[in-house]
Amino acid sequence: MSEPLLHGFFRSGASYRVRIALGLKGIAYGNASYSLRDGAQRSPAYLALNPQGLVPALEIDGAVLTQSLAIIEYLDETHDGPRLLPTDPILRAHVRAAAQVIAIDIHPIQNLKVLGWVKALGGDESAWAARVIEEGFAAFDALIAPHAGRFCFGDTVTLADVCLVPQLVNARRFGAKDIPARLLAIEEACLALPAFDAARPENQPDAV
Amino acid sequence: MSEPLLHGFFRSGASYRVRIALGLKGIAYGNASYSLRDGAQRSPAYLALNPQGLVPALEIDGAVLTQSLAIIEYLDETHDGPRLLPTDPILRAHVRAAAQVIAIDIHPIQNLKVLGWVKALGGDESAWAARVIEEGFAAFDALIAPHAGRFCFGDTVTLADVCLVPQLVNARRFGAKDIPARLLAIEEACLALPAFDAARPENQPDAV
Structure with missing residues (x-):
């Protein structure tokens, strides 16, 4: 193979x-x-x-x-x-839901294509993206609050962390404000892991 | 319980x-x-x-x-x-990907909140939504083409069909054009099933 x-x-x-x-x-x-x-x-x-x-x-x-x-x-x-999803079915559903808050309700609404359409309407692309991210992160933070530890769900990395860390890059690029402190602490814990660090945009062979 | x-x-x-x-x-x-x-x-x-x-x-x-x-x-x-997802891991991934084309790349970009923002920018909400749906359906159709039977993946209902049928309601509401004939045939097969028919918006107790 x-x-x-x-x-x-x-x-x-x-x-x-x-x-x-x-x-x-x-x-x-x-x-x-x-x-x-x-x-x-x-x-x-x-x-x-x-x-x-x-x-x-x-x-x-x-x-x-x-x-x-x-x-x-x-x-x-x-x-x-x-395992990026827990074995307990209820907890799996919570992890998937948190990941989907980012992957469904934040990311696609602030991707390059949609921001191009916003610009064509005379809108402020960064303001649009920042609003999407701020509202989404507030919801994400509330959803993980009962579960969070070192990572989004306890002390084990899950799919929720895998979605959160890349979204924080976009949050900064677009000037999103009021990023919940919990999310920043989780980001720090994630980026201390070699797999997250190696995956960072600036560490890729095609980075410019 | x-x-x-x-x-x-x-x-x-x-x-x-x-x-x-x-x-x-x-x-x-x-x-x-x-x-x-x-x-x-x-x-x-x-x-x-x-x-x-x-x-x-x-x-x-x-x-x-x-x-x-x-x-x-x-x-x-x-x-x-x-089972709404097949047991074969590769096929599961294809079914999830098709479902996500709708749930990630179409639906959130034409929901009520985003369309309100488009309107506030002076944009045409229906034209925006129709474009999202037309582009998304073209990709969805190409992705399921190698797999489709009576339903999106062979002759068994999957998560892809569960996402497709509701999206077709929105497609009509917003005047989306060029809906692939394959998707309309699958919709017809789905709506012939009691579970799909009972779930239709117009068959709900809160329908107005």
Whole structure:
């Protein structure tokens, strides 16, 4: 079986999630980089791989997988290493819900495409993104409050942490205010782990 | 154990997904309705239940679960009835990815809150929503093409169908064009099933 190949971009938050998961699972992989600002992810060659024209996509185990959460759950179900979802069904649902607050209710509303549309309407892209992130983080913080320890859910890294850390990069880029202190403390604990540190945008081969 | 209680709204696409899943699993449940246009989901009583102020939330098995996909995976993991995710890990990833094209890349970008922001910028809400849906459906159709049968993945209902059918309601509401014929055929097959039919917005007690 050849080494998995991650089609991504150093600055893509969804690619960052998958890089963290691959690192936590101890899976060596190659990188193919697509500059999103140049539209490289819309090239015919990449569209043949992922008709959605979005990164990331992961070539692994003879398949091309898309959508970062689906990829990460696949890795969690099929590869050794720390479990990113707890075994208790109720707790699994809470972890997935927290991850989805970020992956569904924050990230897609502040991605490059949507911000381009906001700009075309004469809107302030950063203000739009900051508002989405501030409202989303307030909800995320309230949802994890009963569960949080060193990480979002106790003292074990979960899918919620894997989504939180990349979103904090975007929060800073867009000048989001009032980031809950709990989230910053969790970020610090995560980035102290080699898998998170190695996955940081600035540590990627395609970083500019 | 008391009967599960679904906090939702007849017109909410995410609530519709959960209603379908509850029906497919044969789970009887009660309804609590929140008129989204009136902001009922932002009432202090509901925020105490779900700090995100979004429907649906499901009270079940002594917990309050939020986020429709997390709720549905919980039901799939813990309750009898047809499996909404295949057992093969690669296929599970493809089904989740298709569901996420709708739940991540379409639905949140055309929800009531975001459309309100678009309107405030002087944008055309329906044109914005239609564009999101048309682009998303084109990608969804391409992703399921290698797998589709009577339903999105072969001849068995999956999470992808549970997400598709409610999104088609929004597609029509916003005047989306060029809906792939395959998706309309799958919709027809789904709505012939009692669980889908019973979950339709117009068949809810709070429908107006």
